[in-house]
Amino acid sequence: MKLALKIDVDTYRGTREGVPRLVEILKKHQAGATFLFSLGTDHTGRAIKRVFRPGFMKKVSRTSVLEHYGLKTLMYGTLLPGPNIGKRCAQIMQTVRDDGFEVGIHCYDHIRWQDYVSKKDAAWTAREMKLACDRFVKIFGEPAKVHGAAGWQMNVHALRLEQRLEFDYCSDTRGTHPFIPMWNAEIVACPQLPTTLPTLDELIGVGDITPGNVAQHLLGLTGTPPPSGHVYTLHAELEGMKLANVFDELLTGWKAQGYELVSLKDYFASLKGDELPRHEVVMGEIPGRSGVLAFQSDEFLA
Structure with missing residues (x-):
């Protein structure tokens, strides 16, 4: 049974400090x-x-944003x-790729995408996606094959752009199992590999x-593997820094439960x-997170 690890890298500090730490932990566990x-x-x-968004201040107070992200960030x-x-x-970033890990696009400007994309038009969306795709090619010398919003x-x-840009698969949604996305009955021919587990x-x-027992809580959710396995999203700013020990405990626990820890590419x-x-x-909304997110609907559409 496979459990795919999807790592969102949001910030400059997370890239510089969190990413190398995560690579070290993943290599220790021989995990993709x-x-x-x-x-x-x-x-x-x-x-x-976002202070004016319902639930935002409650989330900030729970997760110690200053401690995890730092004042400068x-x-x-x-x-x-x-x-x-x-x-x-x-x-x-190139070193991550050279170490054998899959790399892809999260965004160009994290705040701009997260706060505005849901209400923007095709031209705005295309500009943001082009900026990210062009920079990815400059860094890695080839187009990205995976995107996670x-x-x-x-x-x-x-x-629609994900289909047009020929991404092999994307992971932009929350849900329970891989699927072909539809938007108001329009089929988009780019598979979605949704995040299936809650984030720290x-x-x-x-x-x-608490940070001391959250790993055991998550391991309790994965004790019985679903038919299609799991996709877990972690963050370089959390599991790659202050919560690195939690991530190490999770990897140990998942291996003990019989999971193969893989990239989205191997999962797909x-x-x-x-x-x-x-x-x-x-x-829709999800417990523990402010605002609404893109979800896989419960209803199967033939």
């Missing part, structure tokens, strides 16, 4: 993974506008100019869940003989 990079300017400080794009991640960290935020134009920042601080390869079901992509 997919690193999805933010490739443009780090404007994390502009997330302050939280000023990028406001009091401090944001560093260009793709330009400054190209060598780190920042904050699980999407629109129909982005889904959605769990820590809820009820009696195991599905190629299967005819994936069609599901609508809908927007």
Whole structure:
């Protein structure tokens, strides 16, 4: 049974400090993974506008944003100019690829995509995607084959672009199993490999869940493997830094449960003989996270 590790890299600090630490942990466990990079300017400080979003302040207070991201990162794009991640960290990204890990696109500007894409038009979406795709080619010398949207935020134009740009598969949604996405009954011929498990920042601080017991809580959710396995999303800023020990514990536990820890590429390869079901992509809320996200609908569409 396969469990795919999808690593979202949101910030300059996460790329410089979190990514190398994650590579070290993954090598220790001989685990595969997919690193999805933010490739443009780090404007994390502009997330302050989310203070008016229902549930945002509660999430911030639970997950110690200052502790995990650092004061400097939280000023990028406001009091401090944001560093260009793709330009400054190209060598780190190339090293990840050279170490045998799959690499792909998370976004160009994380805050811009996460906060605005759901209501933007085709032209805006195409510009953002082109910036990310062009920078990826400059860094890696070839087009990206996988995309995973920042904050699980999407629109129909982005889904269509993923098909047009010939991504092999994408992981932009939350759900229960791989599927062919549809938007208002329009089929998009680019498979979705949705995140199937809650993330650490959605769990820590809820009820009696702490950094000390969150790994055991997650392992309790994976004790009985589903037919199509799991996709777990982690963050370079969390599991690659303050919560690195939690990630190490998770990998140990998942291997003990019999999972093969793989990249999205290897996970998808195991599905190629299967005819994936069609599901609508809908927007909805999830416990522990503010705002709405792109979801795999529960209803199977023949």
